Amino acid sequence: MTEKQEKIINQSVKMLTISEDEAGQRIDNYLLAKLKGVPKSLIYRILRKGEVRVNKGRIKPEYKLQNGDVVRVPPVRVSEKNTAPISKNLNKVASLESHIIFEDDCSWWEWLEFWCDRGITCITS
Numbered sequence: 001m002t003e004k005q006e007k008i009i010n011q012s013v014k015m016l017t018i019s020e021d022e023a024g025q026r027i028d029n030y031l032l033a034k035l036k037g038v039p040k041s042l043i044y045r046i047l048r049k050g051e052v053r054v055n056k057g058r059i060k061p062e063y064k065l066q067n068g069d070v071v072r073v074p075p076v077r078v079s080e081k082n083t084a085p086i087s088k089n090l091n092k093v094a095s096l097e098s099h100i101i102f103e104d105d106c107s108w109w110e111w112l113e114f115w116c117d118r119g120i121t122c123i124t125s
């Protein structure tokens with residue numbers, strides 16, 4: 001049985017004061033910028049549950065931050081992504097590139113005309 005590994009983005013509750021540059025921004029977009037690597041769904045969940053507070057009160061995701069607001073950001077845990085193992089066939093695909101003799105950007109119609117002109121029977125509809 002494999003153990004689910006979690007990455008802690010924010011170890012403890014943080015109290016962040018909003019500056020003039022950050023004022024006017026929506027709280028959801030502000031949190032997306034501050035909590036890098038956290039999925040949007042988790043940010044909206046902590047907003048909906050009231051874990052994120054502004055000036056000690058619950059807020060909605062549409063709330064626009066104002067200069068001097070104090071934002072309470074809870075600890076956030078994100079599960080680590082399991083990376084898929086690299087395919088063994090990838091080496092075979094890479095070796096095929098060395099066997100390409102000619103490559104062109106012509107359309108299928110140009111390609112068809114080329115072979116029809118050489119006496120090969122072509123059926124067009």
